[in-house]
């Protein structure tokens with residue numbers, strides 16, 4: 001019987017608490033806290049209606065470490081699941097250390113004024129979590145998260161050695177709007193406008209944003225253009241799977257999305273540095289976020305599927321082999337179950353699973369951990385049982401590009 005405090009009442013937080021409420025044998029008491037209490041209350045009402053479970057809610061600004069410590073002391077959870085924004089990661093880790101509870105998140109810390117997508121700040125907490133006898137689990141969403149577990153599973157069960165790895169992220173969903181992002185617009189646009197970077201023969205190879213594309217036929221979605229990008233799990237994959245010679249990340253984007261993005265970037269609307277407007281500083285990207293639809297509002301209008309997986313080529317019993325591990329998730333089914341579209345679903349379910357494994361002691365340790373360091377088997381088993389079933393395909397040949 002375990003108590004959990006979830007911070008962040010967006011789409012991902014909503015999915016995670018719905019799924020936690022569906023496993024009362026693991027999550028006996030759930031508290032959801034966010035800056036806006038009304039969002040927590042709306043999610044709590046949906047959880048009650050869909051599962052019959054009552055969850056507690058609280059207003060919290062998690063940038064305020066003292067306030068988070070006070071809430072942890074009042075709620076007395078075994079762990080905090082951080083599903084707020086990457087800007088809050090360090091403040092919430094500080095609060096967990098002070099209050100003596102374990103920590104989990106789905107995205108690495110980001111300073112507000114620079115798009116970095118790197119683990120350095122959070123890896124620097126290693127000694128402090130170890131000394132406190134606490135565990136912090138980083139990047140427990142889909143990508144990062146499940147994609148790293150797929151890789152570790154391939155290394156453990158399917159291949160003797162992995163030579164090349166490609167992560168393919170396709171959102172084949174259509175919300176009918178000319179331009180919207182399917183998770184937090186500020187984080188999404190920082191990510192896609194950053195230079196591309198992949199790992200090859202012991203070094204990072206950089207290129208301009210969204211300059212390299214490939215057509216790929218995604219199962220149950222169809223042919224889509226996917227673009228080479230940097231994504232944060234590349235850093236932990238390189239660290240914990242040092243033998244892999246080349247690691248790349250690809251994401252699909254539709255032409256309408258790219259057309260809008262190009263114009264917005266050209267006119268400066270995706271800038272994250274402050275500009276003066278009518279006598280005060282504003283950050284253009286934050287202003288743009290205020291104009292765009294809330295990702296959580298897209299659930300009811302999104303049709304289609306996501307298809308995210310990893311393709312690994314390597315050696316098995318002395319013979320070259322290529323395996324493709326993937327999950328396909330239906331937007332409408334995700335919405336029917338939790339009131340959220342598949343991008344929130346594919347992130348919130350792994351966060352719930354990671355929390356369940358930590359609370360049950362199947363995943364345990366002292367210090368700061370990435371997903372690649374933990375046994376993939378219980379996680380892969382729970383993906384199948386909690387709404388994100390996966391499949392393994394043997395491909396006849398490595399990717400031709």
Ligand code: NDP
Nearest residue numbers: 008009010011012034035036062084107141142143144184
């Ligand atoms: P949303 O923007 O929908 O929700 C974020 C929530 O965080 C909001 O409810 C917001 O609160 C809350 N929040 C923001 N600042 C604070 C603060 N200072 N204190 C307390 N709460 C705060 O984002 P998503 O749900 O789409 O994403 C959540 C996280 O998941 C992000 O970090 C995102 O990067 C990550 N993610 C990871 C993925 C993966 O595969 N690994 C994929 C998709 C997302 P309020 O509205 O109350 O102000």
